[in-house]
Amino acid sequence: MCSKNLTERLDPNATGIARAASILREGGLVAVPTETVYGLAARADNAEAVAKIFSAKGRPDFNPLIVHVCDVEMAQRLAQWDERAAALAAQFWPGPLTIVLPAAEGTNIVPAIMAGLPTIALRCPAHRAMHALIEQAGVPLAAPSANRSGFVSPTSAAHVLETLEGRIDAVVDDGPTERGLESTIVALRDFRGAGGWQLLRPGPVTREQLVAVLGKDDAVTTQAIEAPGQLASHYAPGKPMRLGARHGEPDEFLIGFGNITGDCTLSASGNLEEAAARLYDCLHQAAADRLPRIAVAPVPSVGVGVAINDRLKRAAG
Numbered sequence: 123m124c125s126k127n128l129t130e131r132l133d134p135n136a137t138g139i140a141r142a143a144s145i146l147r148e149g150g151l152v153a154v155p156t157e158t159v160y161g162l163a164a165r166a167d168n169a170e171a172v173a174k175i176f177s178a179k180g181r182p183d184f185n186p187l188i189v190h191v192c193d194v195e196m197a198q199r200l201a202q203w204d205e206r207a208a209a210l211a212a213q214f215w216p217g218p219l220t221i222v223l224p225a226a227e228g229t230n231i232v233p234a235i236m237a238g239l240p241t242i243a244l245r246c247p248a249h250r251a252m253h254a255l256i257e258q259a260g261v262p263l264a265a266p267s268a269n270r271s272g273f274v275s276p277t278s279a280a281h282v283l284e285t286l287e288g289r290i291d292a293v294v295d296d297g298p299t300e301r302g303l304e305s306t307i308v309a310l311r312d313f314r315g316a317g318g319w320q321l322l323r324p325g326p327v328t329r330e331q332l333v334a335v336l337g338k339d340d341a342v343t344t345q346a347i348e349a350p351g352q353l354a355s356h357y358a359p360g361k362p363m364r365l366g367a368r369h370g371e372p373d374e375f376l377i378g379f380g381n382i383t384g385d386c387t388l389s390a391s392g393n394l395e396e397a398a399a400r401l402y403d404c405l406h407q408a409a410a411d412r413l414p415r416i417a418v419a420p421v422p423s424v425g426v427g428v429a430i431n432d433r434l435k436r437a438a439g
């Protein structure tokens with residue numbers, strides 16, 4: 123029979139989480155909601171399980187993964203931790219902030235997760251399902267976004283199954299995610315020096331919020347791909363996209379914002395948090411639509427609008 127090719131659908135209740143944890147303990151792959159996007163989780167101490175993430179996604183092996191922890195104690199065992207990391211965790215964890223730190227030596231984290239870098243990316247997500255899974259699996263979980271590499275990130279179980287059906291063991295369906303954009307990634311540098319830091323990926327936690335905790339960043343804009351996943355072709359809906367559109371052409375699927383009403387509208391009231399939460403769903407709808415091109419209304423680059431415009435530029439580029 124072909125049932126072995128089916129991806130199990132699990133509820134976020136005790137039974138579903140226990141089943142997901144048992145699949146993970148045995149080295150399987152489970153898509154799990156977080157507050158940002160759905161992640162594709164595997165235990166971070168199992169080389170075969172981690173290898174399955176890369177092959178299910180078709181992800182290049184030079185692109186490192188984020189390791190998800192359930193608390194600061196777990197994080198401290200995996201990385202060199204300093205006062206800055208402690209201050210960030212106190213302010214933003216659990217939540218949509220990933221912290222890149224020098225990796226601790228002698229841990230059982232699979233080296234492929236770091237893709238040869240001396241650093242490790244850590245995040246403590248604010249979602250009951252993901253949190254419960256890390257606790258029940260009993261180990262940190264590596265989890266990239268749960269989509270085939272290069273496709274639009276998933277904010278629902280249906281989005282996950284669009285590209286990963288049959289390629290992963292299970293998906294925990296807990297409805298649409300709350301934030302809708304991948305976590306902010308900050309790298310802490312210069313451990314024994316002046317304490318420089320870099321924003322590697324804008325996200326729900328804004329640069330201004332980071333400056334308030336860390337002080338001014340060292341203003342280094344690395345052109346080198348420090349977060350190798352930050353390649354231009356990311357988040358692509360597979361159609362030409364026009365940004366800053368005040369209206370749509372007849373052959374364009376219009377994504378609206380504020381008083382520009384589209385075929386899908388990010389936020390009619392101009393609320394940027396709502397727009398962030400809806401962005402990937404609108405891109406999924408635009409990708410699936412019969413219209414061959416996409417136009418997107420202007421979105422102001424303030425607050426989480428910076429991250430929205432970052433993703434839109436990548437999707438258009």
Ligand code: TXA
Nearest residue numbers: 158161186187241242243266267304305349350351352
């Ligand atoms: O919100 C999120 O961050 C979601 C959920 C599932 O947690 N995850 C996510 O993972 O967006 P992914 O794989 O799509 O993006 C991870 C990013 C990549 O751009 C990768 O290059 C970067 O994290 N990254 C991982 N380890 C790194 C490191 N040591 N140094 C710099 N960047 C790193």
Ligand code: MG
Nearest residue numbers: 266267275351
């Ligand atoms: Mg991704």
